[in-house]
Amino acid sequence: MSTDTLLPQAAPKKPSRKPASRGQAARTRRREAVGLVLPSLIPILVLSVAPLLIGVFLAFTNARLVRHPDYGFAGVDNFTRLAGNTLFWDSLRIGLIWTVGVTVLQLAAAMGLALLLNSGLKLQGLTRVLALVPWAMPPVVVAIMWQMIYSANGGPLNAVLGSVGLPSDTNWLGDFSTALPAVIVVGVWVGMPQTTVTLLAGLQQIPAELHEAAAVDGAGAWRRFTAVTWPALRPIVTSITSLNFIWNFNSFSLVYVLTAGGPGGKTMVPVLFVYLEAFKNREIGYAAAMGMVLVVVVVLILAVYLRSQFRDDRAADVRKGR
Amino acid sequence: MRLLLRPAQYAALALYILFLGFPLLWLISASVKSSGELNSLSASLLPHEWHWENYAEAFTKQGLLHSAWNSLVVALASTALSVLIAVPAAYVLARLRGKVRVAGVGWILVSQVFPVVLIILPLFLILRTLGLADNLVGLTLVHTTYMLPFALWMLQGYVAAIPVELEEAGAMDGASRLTVLRTIVFPLLAPGVVATAMFSFVSSWNEFFFALVLLQSPENYTLPITLNMFVGGEGKVALGPLAAGAVLAAIPSIVFFSILRRKLTSGLMAGAVKG
Numbered sequence: 001m002s003t004d005t006l007l008p009q010a011a012p013k014k015p016s017r018k019p020a021s022r023g024q025a026a027r028t029r030r031r032e033a034v035g036l037v038l039p040s041l042i043p044i045l046v047l048s049v050a051p052l053l054i055g056v057f058l059a060f061t062n063a064r065l066v067r068h069p070d071y072g073f074a075g076v077d078n079f080t081r082l083a084g085n086t087l088f089w090d091s092l093r094i095g096l097i098w099t100v101g102v103t104v105l106q107l108a109a110a111m112g113l114a115l116l117l118n119s120g121l122k123l124q125g126l127t128r129v130l131a132l133v134p135w136a137m138p139p140v141v142v143a144i145m146w147q148m149i150y151s152a153n154g155g156p157l158n159a160v161l162g163s164v165g166l167p168s169d170t171n172w173l174g175d176f177s178t179a180l181p182a183v184i185v186v187g188v189w190v191g192m193p194q195t196t197v198t199l200l201a202g203l204q205q206i207p208a209e210l211h212e213a214a215a216v217d218g219a220g221a222w223r224r225f226t227a228v229t230w231p232a233l234r235p236i237v238t239s240i241t242s243l244n245f246i247w248n249f250n251s252f253s254l255v256y257v258l259t260a261g262g263p264g265g266k267t268m269v270p271v272l273f274v275y276l277e278a279f280k281n282r283e284i285g286y287a288a289a290m291g292m293v294l295v296v297v298v299v300l301i302l303a304v305y306l307r308s309q310f311r312d313d314r315a316a317d318v319r320k321g322r
Numbered sequence: 323m324r325l326l327l328r329p330a331q332y333a334a335l336a337l338y339i340l341f342l343g344f345p346l347l348w349l350i351s352a353s354v355k356s357s358g359e360l361n362s363l364s365a366s367l368l369p370h371e372w373h374w375e376n377y378a379e380a381f382t383k384q385g386l387l388h389s390a391w392n393s394l395v396v397a398l399a400s401t402a403l404s405v406l407i408a409v410p411a412a413y414v415l416a417r418l419r420g421k422v423r424v425a426g427v428g429w430i431l432v433s434q435v436f437p438v439v440l441i442i443l444p445l446f447l448i449l450r451t452l453g454l455a456d457n458l459v460g461l462t463l464v465h466t467t468y469m470l471p472f473a474l475w476m477l478q479g480y481v482a483a484i485p486v487e488l489e490e491a492g493a494m495d496g497a498s499r500l501t502v503l504r505t506i507v508f509p510l511l512a513p514g515v516v517a518t519a520m521f522s523f524v525s526s527w528n529e530f531f532f533a534l535v536l537l538q539s540p541e542n543y544t545l546p547i548t549l550n551m552f553v554g555g556e557g558k559v560a561l562g563p564l565a566a567g568a569v570l571a572a573i574p575s576i577v578f579f580s581i582l583r584r585k586l587t588s589g590l591m592a593g594a595v596k597g
Contacts, residue, residue: 029418036410036413036414039406039411040411043466043467043470046448048468050448051440051443052437054444054448055437055441058444113335116331116334116335123339127338129583130339133343133576135579136524136528136572136575136576136579137575138527138528138545138549138571139546140546140550141349144564144568145345146345148348148565154360189341250439252531253530256534274439275535278443287439287443288440290439291437294439295440298435298437
């Protein structure tokens with residue numbers, strides 16, 4: 001992400017107001033700065049940095065979630081045990097299908113909508129407000145709403161399918177084959193608007209002359225998209241794809257309320273798996289080890305993705321003779 | 323080809339509007355349907371008869387009112403706390419250069435990648451040790467901490483937009499730094515603070531995961547948790563009141579977000595809405 005564009009830069013510091021005591025003024029300012037930052041530092045250290053470190057520590061213990069915990073160092077036991085836990089690896093596979101599915105479809109759907117909204121159609125205002133609604137709604141409400149949509153008893157989706165003569169008794173969230181795709185659609189519905197707004201902001205920064213020049217050269221719509229729009233959007237696409245990937249991988253509430261991992265574990269995303277291991281099976285050491293594996297997997301995938309993007313940029317630069 | 327383009331575009335836009343808007347319409351429609359109509363197999367978008375009593379029932383019979391009150395208290399308290407804490411820190415982040423700034427911005431970005439699964443277990447242990455698990459004060463502190471990065475991010479942008487020269491003019495006139503902050507910076511920052519506060523409120527109001535893990539006694543449940551309780555088991559019976567409760571739970575967020583629409587766009591990339 002480019003911090004430069006998002007953070008308006010403060011003007012360069014002018015020389016100190018009291019030249020006679022520059023060193024002292026700088027020290028005072030530093031003390032002031034620490035004083036002003038301290039109130040936010042304390043909750044952050046206690047409630048997010050410390051838990052992170054303790055979490056890593058827990059992964060190497062056999063801690064259980066009981067009233068008076070009594071646990072010992074377990075070395076890499078949790079990890080060796082995890083290696084043989086096929087259910088966990090299943091959930092990781094499901095989680096990756098969910099994450100990649102939602103992230104890619106989100107991007108594709110959002111790109112389509114952003115292009116439409118950028119091409120001077122009417123109804124823009126309405127669409128933009130609508131586009132914010134899914135993002136603003138509590139995830140629980142979103143899940144309840146979609147349960148109604150998918151319902152096998154009088155749900156509108158089946159009603160519509162029935163009215164055009166298609167099978168209309170699918171239990172979308174309860175059927176082994178349809179549950180995961182159905183949940184992915186909800187994920188797209190929730191995340192697409194945010195991506196759309198971001199892409200739209202990017203589209204509006206592309207100078208119209210570029211498109212006009214390409215059109216004069218006889219480029220069709222698709223050619224203009226691949227030659228002008230896409231390269232200009234690349235940096236934005238890379239950063240929202242990375243962030244969406246992380247958010248989708250870590251998302252819990254939607255799937256938890258929609259299916260609770262069912263039917264038969266077909267939508268058991270890894271975050272849900274870890275939650276159940278920790279708070280239902282009460283094995284927090286083991287669950288922490290799972291959490292660590294998940295973090296490593298996400299970081300590795302992102303590193304590979306970002307590296308490939310970076311390499312593409314370099315290759316493009318070389319072609320342009322830079 | 324050209325002639326066909328516009329209609330095709332409008333058709334596509336209509337599909338998007340349908341996809342985005344229909345679920346919401348269906349929820350609202352379900353909230354005013356009678357239970358007989360909800361349980362019948364024929365689905366229609368417009369209810370045959372309008373039944374407003376689902377709304378009354380949602381609050382009186384299902385104990386949603388108490389949860390809504392809990393949500394309101396937690397959201398207001400964590401919003402006040404996070405804004406109070408974030409304003410001075412955001413000022414420092416925007417105005418000072420060097421290590422503090424690098425560390426601050428770095429942490430804000432890293433916080434987006436925070437593996438909540440890994441954090442939630444020790445967080446639960448820490449809060450239990452402090453006697454703050456299953457406690458609204460504990461949930462408030464957690465919400466505050468997890469809203470801080472985005473609040474800092476938004477606010478420091480607003481601070482950076484205030485010209486430093488104004489502050490220097492104040493200092494030149496002999497005002498202390500605190501006076502400068504109070505009389506010059508804060509009034510100019512007010513709209514940004516309001517926007518940040520609204521956003522923080524919505525994040526806390528919508529939050530589900532921490533509340534699910536931390537709260538165990540029904541009298542402490544926040545609105546999302548109570549709504550979730552009605553989804554499984556008994557709640558299925560009262561689909562109408564459930565839909566009504568869901569609509570009511572969504573209203574504050576949607577209202578605030580509509581107001582914030584423009585202001586949020588710039589902050590979108592930093593994002594703060596996590597499932």
